[in-house]
Amino acid sequence: MSATATARPVALISGGTGGVGDAVSTRLAAAGYDIAFTYNSNAEKARALAERLSSSGSRVHADAVDLSDAGAVDAFVASVIETFERIDVVIHASGPYVEQRYVSTFTSEQFRRHVDHELVALFELARTTLPHLRASAGSLTAVTSVGVRRFPAKDALSSVPKGGMEALIRAIALEEGRFGVRANAVAPGVLGDGMMGMLASTGDVPEFQRTYLEDTIPLRRLGLADDVAQAVCFLSSPAASYITGQSLDIDGGYSL
Template structure:
């Protein structure tokens, strides 16, 4: 892709201030993309990321809409289109923190919360952006989880909604390929940074458990959010023009 072509390309990234989302934004900005991204509560981090995107030669628009709400999803997408004129890539890297709990212990409200802010939010993102991706023959990429291949106990609040997200990815790949739209997913393993920091801080993944996971990773270490972002950006790129309906785990071999 030429520099001129790249500078005409627009991406929408949810969860832009997260470990993976931030890496995606910066990598795409370095290629000249203009980016609309969402954040949850880290307004300062969002402003800093916007400046970094601009320093790399890109342009940024950001806000904290509730994408699970149809009106807010439509509103943010409309702002991106109004500001940048088109949409070539959508990356879903947002999701609430998921406490590690046994199925027998979480409530209906807890489960519904995760279904809404992960699965329903992803559907609304797809619904709102698909007409624009058809126009550009664009790409949709979701950050999912390697837990759908190797399920770790107590991870249902995170992995169950992501199972639905992956099903939606398959649906888009099969039904929208005729318009040139590609849809794929990337499954992070246990990460050193990003959500991995939160899991350690809350005690959901204590040091002994973390060490046990590392011993089971063939590459002998935890991953980094930017390593996941690299795979996401490959799937966004023209290099992956014949890749759709796939789920690629970036987990150091932990899922084997």
């Protein structure tokens, strides 16, 4: 988890160009990590992020990766090891846009897509990186959703795969602890600069619903990606060296 005399620690972040992924990458780079990140298709945004991280002194390695494709994940992780020779921290922060639909209305293809790009993606990333995390006694953190505990109607395409992700995290924590590997989840609530903005722009979440959510959150505001990133970076740090198998809700009290 800490740099040796000859090497900086290395963090691999999936979904680096997303709101949480960007914030995590920025904080870890500032903390002295070299950064590897994946992105979906926005090469321009990825290039801008890589340039910003490089300007802070980090070496950066990035590529577009389909995380549900085992071969693509294997190839990316191999390229990270070739570049940096180690992986200390893995953050799974990627995920597709989630349409708000009742279970009775979405298709088998839609459901399968979300399972593939969230739950299967986490499995492929964990499967491929665990040998390297064992070598570094590193950590794995998955970004899930507080919807796993306070379920909102029409959110099953997101919450169901993320429930599986949290179960997988607990399994990894239990089985890999003997190698010094820790695994945790961070569950965001409603983020004003995350998926909520996209849902509002498409009309999936009308303005009155956003206002209602703000009024029912005990802290009376929507969260920010950086609120989540701070928790992710804590769980990835030596300060959390005795924390594993946990899910931390970052939701302003929404799940109470």
